[in-house]
Amino acid sequence: MSIAQVITKGTRKTAISKCVCSESNEFQLMVDNMTLDVHHDNFLVAKIKEIMKIIGYEHLENLKFELTTRGGGPISRAYAIRQAFAKAVISYFGKYYDEQRKQDIKEQIMKFDRAALVADPRRVEPKKYGGPAARAKYTKSYR
DSSP, rough: OOOOOOEEEETTTEEEEEEEEEOOOOOOEEEEEGGGGGGHHHHHHHHHHHHHHHGGGSTTTTTEEEEESSOOHHHHHHHHHHHHHHHHHHHOOOOOOSSSHHHHHHHHHHHHHGGSSSSSOOHHHHHHHTSSSSSOOOOOOOO
């Protein structure tokens, strides 16, 4: 007997998050092997609960989520985790439930925040010579 599960990826800047969503007897959410109630990052907890509220707790009742992150800072990690979580819920409903429920959840998330599903392609531009940053140049004085 195979377990119903989907694996998704969320990214933000250099942070990468992986989410494994599988069926379970009860709702369970683990972020880097810690449950949300013991997690020390309040911003991350708020961002995940925000998405959970939009999706609806009744849709998440029998699902188990295992999220892992690499790279980036605390804020970009939170957004990467949020994206991986939202994508996992949508792909799970698309794969194991009906397409209509998947589309409803996707529309709700897109209406609230498009960045929760679509990756942002912007990256930090590398520094060049002749200045302190990528585009800024050192000031030049003739006198």
